[in-house]
Amino acid sequence: MTTTTLNRYPQYASDFEALTAEDVGPAWLTNLRLHAWGRFQELGLPIARRGNEKWKYTDARPLANVAFGHAPDLEPETGAGRDAVAGAVALPPDWVNLVFVDGGFSPALSSPVDDGWYAGSLAGALDNRQSLLEEHLSRQASFDDDGFVALNTAFLRDGALVHIPRSFAAPRPVQLVFVTTGRRQPRVTYPRTLVVAEADCEVSLVETYISLTDERFLTNAVTEIAVGDGANVTHNRLLLESLDAYHVGVSRVYQATDSSFASASFAKGAALGRNDFQALLDGPGANCTLNGLYFTTGSQHMDNFINIDHAQPHCTSRLLYKGILDGKSRAVFGGNVTVRKEAQKTDAQQTDKNLLLSPEAEVDSKPSLLIYADDVKCGHGATAGHIDADTLFYMRSRGLDVATASQLLIHAFASEIIDTVELEPLRDYLDARFMEAIPDATLPMGRT
């Protein structure tokens, strides 16, 4: 097994060897990385087409077949200057913005905070917050059964850390921007984010993935968020990389008693995108909202694999994902809302809605509830449809041309998710980014 994996992924193996040779981190981190690498050698990437339920509708082989090289630059050149980054993403000056260029933290482009609360690079926290890192890193995102997480962890040497102490309300939103430039190809980056929100704190987070290159690259991102008792965390994840990107994002959220976590994931980029998002509701009274909006066109493939695990009673979860699909693109919605035996009085809703703009676009939507408790309120549903001919005629009969009518309908469809974003600059930015993507003359696919 080990030899096969090594033979299959020689690039990863030699990169890992190079990294280990120059490694100077603390022993626990070195051990963690060695363990993760060992596990990756056993697991490989999830390319099996049979019995691979987690990747049932997404073929990872195109991604596995490219020898993506890791090119760590501890001192990243700022080839991606502030202007280039600012042109691609909303960077409000009153936010804490942490910018990572090709995997490396860019102090020049960032405005970190270390003032009772911390928002900065992981490596920069090794001196003062080592026990926190040792306790939380790799705790939520297990690499036992996930080759991508194993690989990310094996290459873990920097990333973002956000630490909000008990009863503290972060006064500014924190945005993490991961930029891939076109400096060396084909390239892989391993963005790693750890958020520790202690009891009764508040923070608003934005994770943004962009690229400044048309070359193919891989982003293998892992985010871990621990939400303490009574803490309130809002989160937005933006996948806005180029249409040639491969992106595998794994997000793991842990929620304690009476905590509240509300997240919206927006995906517009990537040739092959995967948003694997999992929330564990591990304390009574926790409240979780996972929203999502994905727009795909051309031959894009976007896979949302969203799981909510109700492990304790009296928790509430709301899951609403919406897709707009054009061209020959394909989207997947999968995952489970699991209600364990102990999780009585669970209130859970899981919905996926899709608007198909082209007859060749396809969606595989498989929402699923696994309920082991007997006193719960749960529901789920999925829809997929074209713009309806009656609807279009109704709008045209009021003087709106086909393009205007379609835009109005698509915008309204997307707004339900975009409007949940509380940060106004972000909401405006997303509105503009998604509307610019909508084709001008969308033709009806109904009976006309």
Place this chain on the structure above:
Amino acid sequence: MTEQTNQNPILTVNNLRVSVEDQEILRGVDLSVNAGEVHAIMGPNGSGKSTLANSLAGRPEYTITAGEVSYQGENLLEMEPEDRARAGVFLAFQYPVELPGVRAWQFLKAAVDARRTARGEEEMSAREFDRMLREKVQMVEIDPELTRRAVNEGFSGGEKKRNEILQMAMLDPTLALLDETDSGLDIDALRIVSDGVNKLRRLDNAIVLVTHYQRILNYITPDFVHVLVDGRIVRSGGPELAHELEEKGYDWVREGVG
């Protein structure tokens, strides 16, 4: 109004034949509507009343197989539905469509602006639009809150119909086609809808009112009544024809045809 001598034709329909999914529904309809007139088209279910109204508004799945339609001197059949609307044709739908997430005021603003832009006018200012909307909302006695909600979403049947009349009032059409606007309305809603239509009656516009029942004609007095049976107008007359139909039923005209 009928005794006007200087007649100004708004709509002229000649031998109109229309098929839906290869089935012929209208089999040669003739109709002339002048400015200032209200015409009622009556007929039993399946006679083609709604097909006539929808064909005139340009519903794409209706195929015109023969005939001509002239609207203010232009060939209506060559115009796209949105161009007909911008030129002043309005269809009040029998089953108004829900537009999830599209707010009613936003939709109305887009519609009003589309019509104005087509006439070479500027888009309406937000202030002017608000003022006009408030005025028309009062006229059709609709809850102003509905204009802030998604178009027709969660509206009651009566609210949907009143919303159609609100749209009509906002767009101020030259030719209004009302497709069974009275169906499913209780007596209060019927009165409100009829009042709204009556207020929009002018010497320079025309209304074609499609209905199954004579009831609405107690509130809106037509200048002409036409009876449509099996895709043809079999009888035309004044308002008294509606009462006769009410008394004798559609079988009476059917027998007359036979």
